[in-house]
Amino acid sequence: MQKVRVAIVGAGRGGFSVYRMLKKMEGVEIIGLADINMMAPGILDAQKDGVFVTENFCELVKFNNLDVIIETTGVPEVQEKLRQIRGNSTALMEAQAANLMMAILKEKEELLEFKRIQGELSAILNSMQEAIEVADINGVIKYVNPAFSRITGIPEKERIGQNIFEASPDGALATVLKTGKVVFGQRTKVGGSNADVVSNSAPIVVDGKMEGAVCVFQHFTDIMNLMEELKKSTTIIENLTDKLGQVTTSKYSFDDIIGDSPELRKCITLAEKSAQSNSTVLILGESGTGKELLAHAIHAASMRRENPFIKVNCAAIPDTLLESEFFGYAKGAFTGAVKSKIGKFELAHGGTIFLDEIGDMNLLLQAKLLRVLQEMEFERVGGNQTIKVDVRVIAATNRNLRELIRQGRFREDLYYRLNVVEITMPPLRARKEDLPALVSHLITSLNRKLGKNVKGISKDAEEVLFSYDWPGNVRELENVIERVMVTADEEILTKKNFIQHVNQFRMSSERDVDLMPIEQMEEMLIRKAISKFGNTVEGKRRAAQALNISLATLYNKLKKIKVANYKS
Structure with a gap:
């Protein structure tokens, strides 16, 4: 196809616009521009494109085979001169005609831009997972996206052209067209389908006038699945938050253990060796000798030092709560269990759990602890999911476990499982x-x-x-x-x-014990027991056991002798 050869006279705003439009058209060849101002925008743009430019428009007429001269200045003298000098085969388009052409070209460009936007919008709507349905002000359905057909099972060609007041009169789209108000979260069935959906719908307003409405909906099952996933994510976040709040690490190292006596050095040497393994450690010793300090130090020197160090005082937690403290509980396991709780063993995963006062643990829990030590797995209270853990166990007690075994109050198999490495802290x-x-x-x-x-x-x-x-x-x-x-x-x-x-706690070595009154001896023994085990309820219980009397008897004797600072 032969191109139309065009010259433009006038390179101001009008001529520049004509030049920009024409240079985009494949069937047009611009051979030159003319303007008395060589700094006019059209002249500068043409120079960059390598197009001929001149101050004298008469020079443009000299080009052979010139088809059209477009005059954009609107100056009568220029128009008259062009009529005189143009060739018979060259058409002259004056300013008015050029403006008409500009309007037509601009309309075409806007149409192309609209088609481009329409294509982009169509691609977006077609890719959405939510169903979309559009109707005009009279209720005639104009558009549905592919998700509509997927969710409802109704083909696009069957839906478009139907009237929404007949197809789905109780739906959100019909409601908006009737009321002109936004509908949010309406659950309904799509007319002509069994699809149970949740819809949001809104009016389409153009220049202040309602022209129709659009409805976006999802299958109710999809929303329930999303809610379930959200609940799972929320539970995970809550568990992580709980875990973060409870996880601690060791506070002490072997450097914090003060003393150079042979007895203490022997303990520390054994503890340092045990720290290099994952073997269970049993720390024995009287109350106040530093058993917990040694447990911290073992963890701090082990390969698990960067992981949690979780302490459980078996004597301080009631028997009824000890199992849930150890293993956690599932939501609904008992009244008040509104959410799941992570237990100490799960918190200690990858690290160390320190079971202080292990001798005070009840027999039922001892059996469950034995299974954890053997299999490294457990179930939460009220749950049925098996949880596997990697935990190093350090236990401690001031009780005589062998004596407790003889009394049937401590499992022998658990004792041997705990007593892989035994360390006895020396008394002061x-x-x-x-x-x-x-x-x-x-x-x-x-x-x-x-x-x-x-x-x-x-x-x-x-x-x-x-x-x-x-x-x-x-x-x-x-x-x-x-x-x-x-x-x-x-x-x-x-x-x-x-x-x-x-001296208030010391039994004098100078006194002849054989000649001491029984009441005085009893008072001194009670004082010593309270001093050793402490003035707490648990301390008094242990003191009563050590003195081989009932707790009630101990309270009566304390009241009778009016021990300072130990009133019941």
Whole structure:
């Protein structure tokens, strides 16, 4: 096809617009532009495109085979001159005609842009998973997307052209066309289909006038599935939040264990070796000897140090709650279980769980614990899903487990499962050479806590501490040092500071025990038991067991002797 050869006279705003339109058309060849202003926008654009430009429009007429001259200046003299000099085969299009052509070309360009937008919109609507249905103001259905046919089973060609008031008179789309108001979350069945859907519908308003309505809906089953997925995600987030709030790591290392006595060094050496394995460790020792501190240190030195260290005090949790604390519970397992709870073993996955006071665990839970140690799996209370864990167990007790086994109060198989590595923490009375280092460490720590400036203790004060057997071990020593520092103003603590706090618990070696009145001996034993096990309800229960009397008898005797600080 031969191209139409065109020249443009005038390169201002009008001529520039004509030039831009024509250069896009494949059937047009622009051979030149003319304008007295060589900085006119059309001239500059044509120069960039390599098109001939001139100040003298007469030069354009010299081109052979020129088909059309488009004059955009509107100047009569220019138009008259062009009529005179143009060839017989060259048509002249003056400004008015050029404006008409511009209007036509602009309309065409806008139509093309509309078709492009329409194509993009159609692609978007066709790709949506939600069904879409559009009707005009009279209810005639104009459009449905592929998802409509997928959800309802109604082909597009059968739906388009129907009237919505006949096809689905109770649906959201018909409601909007009747009322002109938005409908949100309406559950209904699609007319002509059994599809149960949830719909949102809104009016289509053009220039302030309602022209129709559009409806978007999803199958009710899809929404329920989404809600179920949301619930699962919410449960996972809640569990992670609970887990994050409960997970702790070890606070102490072997460096925090104070003392160089042979008995203590022997324990630490064995603990350091056990830290390199995943074997279960059983820590024995009297109350206050530092069993928990050693458990922390073992975890901190192990390959699990970056993972959780979870502590469970078996004596502090009621028997009825101990199982759910250990293994968690499923939602609805009992009244008040409104959501699932993660247990301590699950929290400790990948790390260490420290079972303190293991000797106080009931027999039923001992059996379940044995299974966890053997299989490393369990079920939550009220649940049926088996949960597998990777946990290193460290247990501790101040009870004589062998004696408990003989009494039928502790499972022998559990004892041997726990007692892979046994470490016995020495009492303070067996390592009194560590007293100076312990006292120095405690004074430094308590100075920061209490805002004091105590620098040490005198020789006679040290003799008092050495002469005492410390039934409460390091915990009792810490308690005594703190009580003394709270009340003392001196920088060096002396015998007089300590004597009242130590002698009240000490059985004098100078007294002839054989000649001591029974009531006095009983009082001293009760004092010692309370000092050893503590003044809590649990401590009194243990004291009663150690003295081989009932708890009620112990309370009566405490009331009778009016022990200071131990009133029932």
